[in-house]
Amino acid sequence: MAKDFSTREENYSKWYNDIVQRAGLAENSAVRGCMVIKPYGYAIWEKMQAALDKMFKDTGHSNAYFPIFIPKSFFSKEAAHVEGFAKECAVVTHYRLKNDPDGKGIVVDEDAKLEEELIVRPTSETIIWDTYRNWVQSYRDLPILINQWANVVRWEMRTRMFLRTAEFLWQEGHTAHATREEAVEETERMLDVYADFAENFMAIPVLKGTKSANERFAGAVETYCIEALMQDGKALQAGTSHFLGQNFAKAFDVKFASQEGTLEHVWATSWGVSTRLVGALIMAHSDDHGLVLPPKLAPNQVVIVPIYKSADQQNLVVEKAREIQRQLQKAGISVKLDDRDTYKPGWKFNEYEFKGVPVRIAIGPRDVENGTLELARRDTLQKEIIQMKGIEQTIEKMLNDIQENLYRKALEFRERSTYKADTWDEFIDILDNKGGFILAHWDGTAETEQKIKEETKATIRLIPLNNIPEEGKCIFTGKPSSQRVVFARAY
């Protein structure tokens, strides 16, 4: 059992921080607002990257890399875009240091001032569209389907590990198309990729929809998103896909000669997910015993803990454990054998429970004698004795079960945490006492949304795709509404 560790009930945000730190995912760095992603946390991100990268490639995209620095002037070219990011940009003004003439230490060399300041990218639309201008002349050059894995910087006031840090890792896709239809199709395709990834790899069910004008990406015509529900009833935006229209093409003068010989601005999309997904993973599945990882994203799917007393037993048991490890690895399962003699089995049990390893195998002298193993699964904490024979099939099945069970549990949670509200009182009551997603009518205006946000902290998370039309009255103003939208308090 995990002692000296917060429960979700006691203090949800402390519970979250405890998991991040004690499971060795990340820690705060010497730099304000920036975290160090530790090997175990980074390994999870690498698993995410690998899965996503394959999905991007399978949908025709290629990776490329653009500079981390963006000339200041680029930012001012798309009005809404500047507006959206201006308040959180880190700016490079000088390029040299020198020894402090007045004493010890080092100071900025004022003589080394940049003619034009450089912005540390908060996102790369501007530098990319400035580059695409030179890549596009004819419809034959389209589409451009590029993704970049990168770090970005957004100078946040308040940070939380993985969920919001000043620097974070992400991928940003940037595509250029000849027609509006094709760009919209791309935007929706990538939204589907994200939803697919969230559900099938992260085991987190997501709602798909579009953002209201207030929540839209700065510079986008339409922002699509996937939205997940965390265990404390707050929503988390897990990915966004933007239809940028011709906004950036016009701002950066990206034109192509169409098949008909006319000169047209290209149509654009951008889409991204970040290391925030690691935070989502933690908050969606973990329990009061620590992290719980879905098998498809767990750095180690299985850990083997040998149990022994004498040196003879140790040799015997560890040898058998190695054999099992090889067997499982051959079947494509990632297995860690912890044969350290410096920690006791009980200690290791707790350690791996805390780190969320989906399946634990314990093997002792009795097992070697009987041809058995003890299996423990992290999601249910159940233990059972199984036969060594056919271990690959047993483990494979268990990993699949765990993956499915996590998804099912998360889905059930979301379903019982999704409410309809038809009156303002009902709406407030659900927000304050239950949390979760609230389906309610809204009159469609930014003013109303803003007022609701000011009074309740709840925002419109999304307008569901393929929403079923339904006549009703706005929860706040009573004005007519033709559909319900999804409200929640969010991260």
Add this chain to the structure above:
RNA sequence: CGGGGUGUAGCGCAGCCCGGUUAGCGCGCGUCGUUCGGGACGACGAGGCCGGAGGUUCGAAUCCUCUCACCCCGACCA
């Protein structure tokens, strides 16, 4: 950036009000022994410029001023 809080050993804390031996405790760490199927136990041991800078004082972890960092609550956001 506003309001509140905290900085003392790797981690978690006590001591501070009311200044005065060698600054404690738990966990962790090292050595040795007994242990090992759910966080073992004993013995011995190492580890501190009390966040930083100034000041008050015979004397500062303790009082005063400034500063830096982190946490919580607001405004902003993936």
